[in-house]
Amino acid sequence: xxxxxxxxxxxxxxxxxxxxxxxxxxxxxxxxxxxxxxxxxxxxxxxxxxxxxxxxxxxxxxxxxxxxxxxxxxxxxxxxxxxxxxxxxxxxxxxxxxxxxxxxxxxxxxxxxxxxxxxxxxxxxxxxxxxxxxxxxxxxxxxxxxxxxxxxxxxxxxxxxxxxxxxxxxxxxxxxxxxxxxxxx
Numbered sequence: 001x002x003x004x005x006x007x008x009x010x011x012x013x014x015x016x017x018x019x020x021x022x023x024x025x026x027x028x029x030x031x032x033x034x035x036x037x038x039x040x041x042x043x044x045x046x047x048x049x050x051x052x053x054x055x056x057x058x059x060x061x062x063x064x065x066x067x068x069x070x071x072x073x074x075x076x077x078x079x080x081x082x083x084x085x086x087x088x089x090x091x092x093x094x095x096x097x098x099x100x101x102x103x104x105x106x107x108x109x110x111x112x113x114x115x116x117x118x119x120x121x122x123x124x125x126x127x128x129x130x131x132x133x134x135x136x137x138x139x140x141x142x143x144x145x146x147x148x149x150x151x152x153x154x155x156x157x158x159x160x161x162x163x164x165x166x167x168x169x170x171x172x173x174x175x176x177x178x179x180x181x182x183x184x185x
């Protein structure tokens with residue numbers, strides 16, 4: 001029922017995006033872009049807000065470059081082509097989920113751009129891509145377990161106020177965030 005308080009289990013979207021941006025900045029990137037998911041999704045909006053806030057708090061130059069989905073390999077290619085031109089060319093990209101990461105990898109292959117990448121969400125074979133993809137890892141099993149615990153507590157009569165549990169994320173450094181090419185600034 002809309003508007004009714006309910007228990008929720010969430011990923012730390014703000015912390016995950018912040019760790020991705022900080023990782024890229026630590027490796028010399030100052031022009032970082034975000035490819036987010038469809039803004040109809042609450043998680044996509046949270047990740048965009050976290051990206052913009054982190055961009056500003058770290059004092060990165062210019063306005064944050066953000067493209068919200070849905071994305072296709074073609075739309076990603078078009079945005080990358082625009083963003084990688086000129087003196088303030090994007091040198092690193094963060095993606096909002098694993099589907100966008102895969103679209104970005106296809107575009108990078110086609111365009112042969114030496115961009116660094118951090119994806120949000122891990123995906124099968126991320127460690128087999130060259131370079132292996134650095135990701136913000138969520139633990140869906142732990143999130144599901146916590147949600148099930150909350151549900152069973154309610155079924156057993158727990159009438160305490162609704163709780164929101166924010167589960168931590170973890171940056172898994174595999175190499176794509178470290179990648180630096182001639183386009184690095």
